[in-house]
Amino acid sequence: MAISAELGETLEKVVNDLVATGRYNSKSEVLREGVRLVQEREARLRAALERGLQDAEEGRVKPLDEVAERLIAKYRNMAETSHQ
Numbered sequence: 001m002a003i004s005a006e007l008g009e010t011l012e013k014v015v016n017d018l019v020a021t022g023r024y025n026s027k028s029e030v031l032r033e034g035v036r037l038v039q040e041r042e043a044r045l046r047a048a049l050e051r052g053l054q055d056a057e058e059g060r061v062k063p064l065d066e067v068a069e070r071l072i073a074k075y076r077n078m079a080e081t082s083h084q
Helices: 008-020 027-057 064-082
Strands: none
Touching: 008 027
């Protein structure tokens, strides 16, 4: 099934350049690779979410206050160090 998509000028140029340089044989090949990469990213996100939910169910979590305090201290220290 053919799909028509408006990529916009910037992405269209990227696709054309990839084909022109021989990196890909066709625009369709570039777009198929892009969709595969999106599928892989979505699968990684789903897996990370499942791990997080499993951790929560099994009690492998820390209280928000504890995590927030640690992060605030970390970034405050980084900011102070970078200004010296």
